[in-house]
Amino acid sequence: MITSEQAAQLFAPTGVLRASINLGNPVLARRDSPEAPPYGVSIDMARALAERLGVGIEFVVFDSASQSVDAVANDQADIGFFAIDSKRGESIAFTSSYLHIEGCYLVPEASPIRDNGDVDRAGIRVAVGRGSAYDLFLSRELKSAEIVRASNPQAVLPLFLDQRLEVAAGVRQQLQADMARHPGLRLLPERFMVIRQAMGLARRRGDAAHAYLGAFVEELKASGFVAQALERHGIQGASVAPAG
The missing domain is CATH 3.40.190.10 (Periplasmic binding protein-like II)
Structure with missing residues (x-):
């Protein structure tokens, strides 16, 4: 497994992690007005990854999942939060799911x-x-x-x-x-x-980056971070996925 310093070069070589955020799924992210910052489970997870990597965070916000996927696939964002799907998997490497x-x-x-x-x-x-x-x-x-x-x-x-x-x-x-x-x-x-929500990155980022992101997601599930985020944001009806 690569170190967080090595991962930072793969995910955020400019020193800023760009996280693609989909507001089309209120379980993952919401905001109170077009000018307000987004908040939710995916926001918390993105911040945690940026902190782990020792880099800044930038949220690239979209109204639909397809736009969010395209942003990561086309290098407009470094990571995203997506439902696992075989079609999307042609360009996106998914972690195991963190929410169902x-x-x-x-x-x-x-x-x-x-x-x-x-x-x-x-x-x-x-x-x-x-x-x-x-x-x-x-x-x-x-x-x-x-x-x-x-x-x-x-x-x-x-x-x-x-x-x-x-x-x-x-x-x-x-x-x-x-x-x-x-x-x-x-x-x-x-x-x-059942919609299996995962983190993802462009396949061209490579196996090492994919493995690092996968281990990060497993840690957040096992530590209770994801469950606590669901509770903090008042999300009902979604469940933390089992270990991948």
Whole structure:
């Protein structure tokens, strides 16, 4: 295993670690206004890595996962926080997961759709955030339903309501927040996927950097850091992933 000093040269040769932050998943990061700094579990983890490396920290903030992935893949950021997916894995080297989050379906209260098995049928339109983990997953899994893509996860509910779509897909916590603001909606009882959140970096950074980041994530899980971050930010419904 390389030292933290050697890792600093691989991750942040300018002395500043650039962390790609996705605001499209409120479990990971949020901010209270466009001018306010982001906060959340991924922010805490990025700060901890920068401290470990002995470098400064810069947050490169995006509204969607696809933008966040592109930033790391295209060297606009050094590390990021992503749902593990085989398509993204073509350019991103993932650690083992540090959080497990549920992907769920939202429907109108009066909808005849009662469980996940009712979704994949002809004539059913499913709103998703473009390039999100659940977009990638459902694009592979749904055979009969039509996927309708919003520009980012925050735009899913407006699209769902404006076009009177049958289903909205997303992270459970985001959909629950949407329900609180818009009465007359309900979640289907079971998740359709488990979203495995990991840290990642561009594959071209090399095996040594990947191994260092993986060991760092395992340490944060084992020490209780991730669990404490969830509690500190009041995150419900996400669980710390088991040891990788």
